[in-house]
Amino acid sequence: MTRYRATIVSPKGAAPKSSVIEFESEHRAGSKLNVQDARYKMLELHGSEALAWTVKDVEKVADSTPGDAPMEQMMLDFREPVEPPKRKRRTVKRGIAG
Numbered sequence: 822m823t824r825y826r827a828t829i830v831s832p833k834g835a836a837p838k839s840s841v842i843e844f845e846s847e848h849r850a851g852s853k854l855n856v857q858d859a860r861y862k863m864l865e866l867h868g869s870e871a872l873a874w875t876v877k878d879v880e881k882v883a884d885s886t887p888g889d890a891p892m893e894q895m896m897l898d899f900r901e902p903v904e905p906p907k908r909k910r911r912t913v914k915r916g917i918a919g
Contacts, residue, residue, distance in 0.1 A: 827859040
């Protein structure tokens with residue numbers, strides 16, 4: 822399963838709240854089933870207080886942070902550049918009667 826981060830917001834009222842939760846889902850980011858998984862996680866964490874809350878945004882969480890993984894080294898290419906093949910001219914003039 823892939824990890825996602827969802828931004829959830831409460832209805833506008835006396836004290837609107839906003840929160841970010843992380844959850845796992847098998848579905849694409851932003852799809853109906855993915856948003857449904859986000860709502861299930863939101864209800865798990867906040868309980869009945871979050872019934873009227875909405876999922877504002879869902880984004881995929883990167884698997885690892887750049888500082889953790891070793892950097893890939895660029896490879897140098899010493900081959901001669903390849904020129905695209907030249908277009909061949911037509912030997913028959915099409916559409917010209919004469």
